[in-house]
Structures are given as C-alpha cells and as structure tokens.
Amino acid sequence: METVRTSGPTPEIYITEELERRPPRRDDPLREKRALQELAGLMAEQPERVLPRFVDLAMEMTGGVSAGLSLLQETPAPGLFRWRHLRGLLAPFEDSATPGDSSPSAVTLARGAPVLARHPERLYGWIAEGGFELPEILLIPLNLGGETPLGTLWIVAGAEGHFDGGDARAMTELAGFVGIAMRMVRTEGRLQRALADQETLAREISHRLRNLFSVVDGMVRLSARTAGTKEDLAEKISGRMRALAMAHALVRRGSRDAASPTSDLRVLVEQIVRPHEDPAPGAPHRFTWSGPPVRCGEQAVAGLALVLHELAANAAQYGGLATREGRVEISWRFLGGQFVLNWAEQGGPPVAAPPEARGFGATMVEDIVVQRLMGGLDLDWRPQGLVVTITLSPANLAI
Numbered sequence: 001m002e003t004v005r006t007s008g009p010t011p012e013i014y015i016t017e018e019l020e021r022r023p024p025r026r027d028d029p030l031r032e033k034r035a036l037q038e039l040a041g042l043m044a045e046q047p048e049r050v051l052p053r054f055v056d057l058a059m060e061m062t063g064g065v066s067a068g069l070s071l072l073q074e075t076p077a078p079g080l081f082r083w084r085h086l087r088g089l090l091a092p093f094e095d096s097a098t099p100g101d102s103s104p105s106a107v108t109l110a111r112g113a114p115v116l117a118r119h120p121e122r123l124y125g126w127i128a129e130g131g132f133e134l135p136e137i138l139l140i141p142l143n144l145g146g147e148t149p150l151g152t153l154w155i156v157a158g159a160e161g162h163f164d165g166g167d168a169r170a171m172t173e174l175a176g177f178v179g180i181a182m183r184m185v186r187t188e189g190r191l192q193r194a195l196a197d198q199e200t201l202a203r204e205i206s207h208r209l210r211n212l213f214s215v216v217d218g219m220v221r222l223s224a225r226t227a228g229t230k231e232d233l234a235e236k237i238s239g240r241m242r243a244l245a246m247a248h249a250l251v252r253r254g255s256r257d258a259a260s261p262t263s264d265l266r267v268l269v270e271q272i273v274r275p276h277e278d279p280a281p282g283a284p285h286r287f288t289w290s291g292p293p294v295r296c297g298e299q300a301v302a303g304l305a306l307v308l309h310e311l312a313a314n315a316a317q318y319g320g321l322a323t324r325e326g327r328v329e330i331s332w333r334f335l336g337g338q339f340v341l342n343w344a345e346q347g348g349p350p351v352a353a354p355p356e357a358r359g360f361g362a363t364m365v366e367d368i369v370v371q372r373l374m375g376g377l378d379l380d381w382r383p384q385g386l387v388v389t390i391t392l393s394p395a396n397l398a399i
Contacts, residue, residue, distance in 0.1 A: 019116050035174060051084070054178050067156065069083070071084050071150060072100065104137060109149050117136070119133070121134060132154050134164075135159050136159070138167060151180065202250060266294075272309055288328075290330075291333055297397065297398045302342075306364065315386070319385060323349065325347040326345065329343075330344075340390070342389055343389075348385055350383055374393070375396060378391075
C-alpha cells in the first residue's frame with residue numbers, strides 16, 4: 001500500500017509510551033468485573049454475541065467515538081484485515097478490508113501488546129483515501145486462547161490525549177477473556193463435529209454389516225441348493241466371498257476422498273477379472289475393457305462385483321474362457337441418459353441354445369441387477385458366445 005508522502009520526516013504517529021505518562025482517569029473495577037461477567041454469560045448462552053458485545057463494552061468503558069474489530073485473514077497473501085462489528089462513526093464501513101502488512105493492526109500484532117496511535121491517516125495512504133480522520137486510536141491485540149493471532153480491537157477517540165494506561169489495561173483483560181472464550185467455542189465446535197462424524201460412521205458400519213449379512217445369507221442358501229458336493233459348495237462360496245471382499249476394499253478406499261463412499265468402475269473390473277487372466281509369461285490378455293470414468297456408489301460396487309464375478313466364473317467353466325482362445329470384451333457407456341454395460345464372450349465352445357435350467361449364478365445376477373439395483377438385464381445367447389447387457393439409471397449407479 002502506498003503511504004502519504006510528506007516533505008518532512010515521517011510523521012510520528014505511534015505514541016504508545018504516552019499511555020503511562022498520562023494521569024489515569026478514575027478506575028472502575030466494579031464496571032470491569034460486571035463486563036467480564038456479562039461476557040461469560042453470553043459465552044454460555046449466546047456465544048455468537050460475544051464479539052459484538054465486546055466491542056460495545058470497549059467503546060462504553062473507554063468513552064470512544066467508534067470501535068470495532070480487525071479480524072485477520074491470511075489469504076489471499078500477504079493477508080488482510082476484515083472490519084467487523086463496527087460501532088459509532090465508522091459503523092457504515094462494516095466488512096471493509098484493510099491491508100494485512102501495512103496498518104496499525106499489523107503493527108499491534110507484531111508488537112503483541114497495546115498500541116496507541118495519533119492521526120494514522122498521516123502515514124497510511126489507504127486511511128487518508130477513505131476520508132478518515134482519527135485523532136487517536138487505541139489498539140489491543142486479540143489472540144485465540146492467548147496463542148493464535150485473531151486480529152485487533154481498536155477504539156477511536158474524538159480528540160488527542162484521550163486514552164491512558166488504565167484503558168489499555170482494562171481492554172487487555174477483556175481481550176484476553178474473549179480470546180479464551182473464542183478458543184473454547186472453536187474447540188467445542190470441533191468436538192461436536194467429531195461426535196457427529198463418529199455417529200455417522202457407526203450408522204454406516206451398522207448399515208453395511210446388515211447388507212453384508214443379508215447378501216452372505218442368501219448366497220449360502222442358494223449355493224447349497226445347486227452345489228453337488230461340499231467341495232463344490234466351498235469353492236463357489238469362497239469365490240463369491242472374495243468378490244465381495246474386493247468390492248468392500250474398493251469402497252473403503254474411495255470413501256477416504258469423498259463425502260459418500262464411491263469407487264472407480266474401471267478399477268473394479270480390473271480387480272475382478274485379474275484372477276482369470278493367463279499367468280503364463282507373454283500370454284495374451286483374455287479380457288479387454290473400455291469406457292469413460294464412472295464412479296459407483298457402495299451398493300452398486302458390491303452388486304456389480306458379484307455380477308462380474310459370476311459372469312467370469314461361468315465363462316471360465318462353460319463359456320468364452322473355457323478354451324485357450326476364448327476372450328471377453330467388457331465395455332460401458334452412457335446412452336440416452338442410461339448407463340449401459342456390455343459383457344461379450346467369444347472363442348469359447350459354440351452356444352447351441354440357452355441353458356434349460358438356471359443355476360444360482362444366473363438367479364443371483366438377475367436379483368442384483370433387477371431387484372437391488374432396479375435396472376435392466378438382457379442375456380443374448382449367440383452362437384459365438386454369451387452377450388450380457390446391463391442397463392442402470394445414473395441415480396441407481398450412485399447408490
């Protein structure tokens with residue numbers, strides 16, 4: 001900020017030493033005690049009124065013609081002070097911004113003690129440009145809990161020679177109490193937010209566990225109906241549980257960076273199909289996938305993980321992955337306002353007709369897509385391989 005240029009030496013505006021030289025006006029310890037009690041009462045009942053009442057009390061107790069707070073904002077650099085809770089002559093300038101590195105408030109915070117200035121408009125150009133004439137101004141540092149700078153309290157007098165050491169002492173006491181009070185308010189706010197987050201997390205865990213138990217219960221019951229042996233049952237359940245575990249891990253990873261748990265569909269596809277790739281060095285990929293970035297909600301991730309696992313397991317046993325030449329192409333896109341995922345097998349044993357009986361896998365895929373995700377499912381048994389088309393609304397994809 002530019003300062004006002006003068007033909008002579010820099011004007012002497014900081015006269016803090018005058019506070020101790022001037023004879024003090026009559027102290028009023030009872031008034032100071034009542035002010036602290038009033039602020040304490042507001043702190044307990046109406047904490048949002050502490051700062052404005054603090055300014056009122058400062059102007060009343062010192063006999064100033066105007067008062068307010070310069071609250072420090074560190075961004076944008078090099079920072080600025082925002083005028084808040086203005087009273088008296090300068091009240092019309094509420095919420096004005098003043099320089100953070102060239103102002104009486106900056107000097108006060110740097111000193112860490114009360115500062116007395118006279119006619120600061122003679123040094124600071126931005127004050128003169130605002131048309132302010134400030135015969136004398138007393139500034140008190142305001143720290144959050146006595147540590148973090150919050151800003152300053154300033155009080156303007158109508159004439160020079162007004163403030164004395166008693167004013168500085170009384171205002172410093174009030175400012176110290178207010179700083180502690182504001183720190184308590186912020187600490188309480190953080191605790192309340194932490195408790196709310198904890199309650200939300202507990203509800204979320206409970207919700208996930210209920211869903212997980214429901215899915216596992218249905219999986220075990222239906223697997224038992226179709227399994228020929230206990231070994232077959234164990235293998236089917238184990239594979240499906242691994243798919244659920246992958247989905248759960250992806251949801252947890254995504255929830256750290258989002259307001260609600262989500263996961264990338266591309267990552268999900270890669271995790272599910274990886275066990276079915278040929279591990280031999282130099283072997284061609286058996287899966288290809290393509291599509292735009294898509295974020296899926298918790299239920300959609302769990303559902304699609306089980307669907308993709310069932311399709312891959314079925315392809316490995318009967319379909320496009322049952323031969324070394326078999327391939328699966330997975331693609332997705334948004335079409336007509338709907339999310340469409342395609343699973344296309346080729347190179348496996350020729351398909352003569354759809355299976356006569358539906359196993360658990362097909363039943364579960366239909367239940368997940370149609371019932372739980374409220375989408376559409378189409379199974380096209382082509383001679384070259386099964387083609388599956390899943391259609392979901394964006395809203396259901398996000399749940």
